[in-house]
Amino acid sequence: LALFSNSVRIFEKLSYFNFFIFVFFLVCRRKLTVCPILLGEDQLRLLNFQHNLIQTVERLSMLRRLIFLDLYDNKIERINNLDELRTLRVLMLGKNRIQRIERLECLSKLDVLDLHGNEITEIENLNHLHELRVLNLAGNFIENVTNLSGLDALAELNLRRNRIVSVNDVDSLPSVQRLFLSFNNISSYDDVACISDSVTLTELSLDGNPISLEANYRQTMLQNIGHLRQLDMKRVLDEEKRIAMVMARKDEERRKEIAKQQVAKAKKKMAIENAAKHWQAMRRESTSSLMSKYRLEPLSQSTGNLSISLDTKKIIKEKQRPSSGLNSRVRIGQPQNGEYLYEPQMFNAAVKSSSHTSLSSIDSQQNIGYGYDYQDSHLADLDGQTLSLYGPGSLDALEQSWNINTSGIITTIAFKFIEFDDIAPYLNKIRGKFPNVNTISFTETNIHSLSQLNALASLRRLENLVVSTEGNPLTKFTLWKSYVLFRLSNFQLNRINNNDVTPADVVNAEKVFGSLAHITTTEIPQSRLLALLGENRRKQLQFLCEAEGKTSKKGVDKGTMESVGRAGLQFLLAEQQTERARERQGRADVSKRFISSIVSDALAMDSKLTKL
Numbered sequence: 001l002a003l004f005s006n007s008v009r010i011f012e013k014l015s016y017f018n019f020f021i022f023v024f025f026l027v028c029r030r031k032l033t034v035c036p037i038l039l040g041e042d043q044l045r046l047l048n049f050q051h052n053l054i055q056t057v058e059r060l061s062m063l064r065r066l067i068f069l070d071l072y073d074n075k076i077e078r079i080n081n082l083d084e085l086r087t088l089r090v091l092m093l094g095k096n097r098i099q100r101i102e103r104l105e106c107l108s109k110l111d112v113l114d115l116h117g118n119e120i121t122e123i124e125n126l127n128h129l130h131e132l133r134v135l136n137l138a139g140n141f142i143e144n145v146t147n148l149s150g151l152d153a154l155a156e157l158n159l160r161r162n163r164i165v166s167v168n169d170v171d172s173l174p175s176v177q178r179l180f181l182s183f184n185n186i187s188s189y190d191d192v193a194c195i196s197d198s199v200t201l202t203e204l205s206l207d208g209n210p211i212s213l214e215a216n217y218r219q220t221m222l223q224n225i226g227h228l229r230q231l232d233m234k235r236v237l238d239e240e241k242r243i244a245m246v247m248a249r250k251d252e253e254r255r256k257e258i259a260k261q262q263v264a265k266a267k268k269k270m271a272i273e274n275a276a277k278h279w280q281a282m283r284r285e286s287t288s289s290l291m292s293k294y295r296l297e298p299l300s301q302s303t304g305n306l307s308i309s310l311d312t313k314k315i316i317k318e319k320q321r322p323s324s325g326l327n328s329r330v331r332i333g334q335p336q337n338g339e340y341l342y343e344p345q346m347f348n349a350a351v352k353s354s355s356h357t358s359l360s361s362i363d364s365q366q367n368i369g370y371g372y373d374y375q376d377s378h379l380a381d382l383d384g385q386t387l388s389l390y391g392p393g394s395l396d397a398l399e400q401s402w403n404i405n406t407s408g409i410i411t412t413i414a415f416k417f418i419e420f421d422d423i424a425p426y427l428n429k430i431r432g433k434f435p436n437v438n439t440i441s442f443t444e445t446n447i448h449s450l451s452q453l454n455a456l457a458s459l460r461r462l463e464n465l466v467v468s469t470e471g472n473p474l475t476k477f478t479l480w481k482s483y484v485l486f487r488l489s490n491f492q493l494n495r496i497n498n499n500d501v502t503p504a505d506v507v508n509a510e511k512v513f514g515s516l517a518h519i520t521t522t523e524i525p526q527s528r529l530l531a532l533l534g535e536n537r538r539k540q541l542q543f544l545c546e547a548e549g550k551t552s553k554k555g556v557d558k559g560t561m562e563s564v565g566r567a568g569l570q571f572l573l574a575e576q577q578t579e580r581a582r583e584r585q586g587r588a589d590v591s592k593r594f595i596s597s598i599v600s601d602a603l604a605m606d607s608k609l610t611k612l
Contacts, residue, residue: 171197183208223248275391444471
């Protein structure tokens with residue numbers, strides 16, 4: 001029964017029409033503002049009040065067998081008065097003024113719910129609709145898709161033309177097949193990542209979102225949701241699926257690589273921190289043992305002795321200093337009336353013995369009163385052209401065999417948290433393994449005497465030397481740079497601590513320390529002097545051979561060869577010093593016994609002559 005364009009308010013006794021299903025249409029675009037009263041029509045199954053001005057759903061409680069109710073395009077503001085319609089399967093409330101989804105608790109048999117074109121801002125109060133198959137919420141103000149659990153039979157969800165920025169709970173819909181999200185504010189795949197966990201979804205629509213403008217949008221969606229048959233109302237081709245699978249494998253490999261790099265970065269950071277803690281603990285112990293071993297007295301800052309500890313001689317110059325000047329002795333402690341001062345030679349021996357002891361004890365105990373775990377306390381890190389070594393254990397990297405191409409690109413080696421005395425034996429290995437290294441950096445390496453700088457002569461080349469003020473007491477001595485320029489003059493250094501070396505610096509260094517070369521050559525034993533001369537001659541021949549065929553363009557760089565005087569200034573490790581002392585003592589003992597035997601023979605001969 002269809003009644004169009006009339007003003008009927010009350011209908012009764014329509015059951016005389018013997019229809020299996022009574023269909024009743026009433027369309028009044030201007031005059032119908034309330035639901036008409038239907039008396040005696042409890043058999044009504046379908047009711048359509050489209051395109052009216054109805055504001056409230058009412059007067060329907062007697063329609064207990066109603067299956068289809070259409071109130072599309074009215075002015076309804078709230079969902080109410082539907083509790084008695086327990087058999088209702090289809091509810092059409094599109095294009096109204098509804099702001100909340102509510103009061104649907106009794107409509108448990110709903111199969112289709114249409115609420116498009118309203119003012120709804122949140123999905124709610126639907127979890128009890130276990131038989132609902134179609135839900136249309138297009139054209140509302142929804143921003144987040146949530147609260148979808150319990151909709152076990154839902155096969156189609158329409159959320160077009162909303163304000164959606166994120167989608168959740170779609171993976172909790174066990175029967176969903178079609179999902180329409182066109183024309184929303186979804187900007188990345190992460191906003192809809194839960195869709196990939198839905199194994200039943202076959203149709204998806206995301207056109208009109210910012211994400212659909214990405215270059216690889218379609219491939220990204222297919223590689224994450226491989227079971228799709230349609231995307232944006234277009235059939236998914238087998239070739240697209242194949243390309244998407246290839247991209248998925250590449251992305252997986254990329255993610256694994258990124259994860260691997262992150263793990264390596266975390267391990268690197270931990271190793272550097274452990275190396276720093278290890279170094280600090282070692283320095284604390286060496287300092288405390290040094291303080292307990294030697295009694296120190298405060299000295300005035302007005303004057304001081306300039307003391308340079310060398311292997312063969314000690315040069316002591318008396319020099320007046322202003323009160324703000326730096327003393328060549330190592331300062332430790334802050335008493336009230338002065339500073340604790342050490343002679344460098346005394347400090348060298350004490351630090352060497354105490355530092356090696358503390359290193360072994362820390363390694364064996366792992367924590368020595370400071371609560372640190374030093375299991376991973378060293379790291380060899382190659383970053384571009386710089387090889388950074390943290391902690392004593394990292395020196396093993398200089399022992400290993402390196403690829404020629406890899407070793408050839410390294411131009412800088414940085415040592416951190418390592419005793420310089422432990423580094424010195426490895427410097428000659430740098431000469432062979434890393435031929436292009438021209439910069440050496442020392443940070444927290446306890447360089448405390450000028451004699452240690454002699455060890456740098458074993459390098460092949462050196463253009464830039466960096467000795468950080470952190471953890472290197474020698475930097476407090478103002479003349480250390482001059483000594484470097486003097487001792488390593490054959491390298492023709494360009495920069496020291498990232499400052500350019502000027503010709504005036506070289507001349508000044510020669511004036512201050514030039515006499516050392518003369519002293520060295522006059523005091524060196526003849527056998528040692530001959531050995532140095534032979535070594536120097538060998539180097540000259542080597543450079544001549546290397547320069548053969550190139551002399552027409554460039555002469556031999558004689559500046560790379562050490563003079564005999566400078567070559568005598570060497571750095572000896574504690575073991576080497578002990579061995580030399582033992583050799584000197586042995587020679588002294590032999591000489592003493594020889595002289596004693598001569599004296600005894602002379603006395604015996606004299607006694608015989610006296611008797612005669």
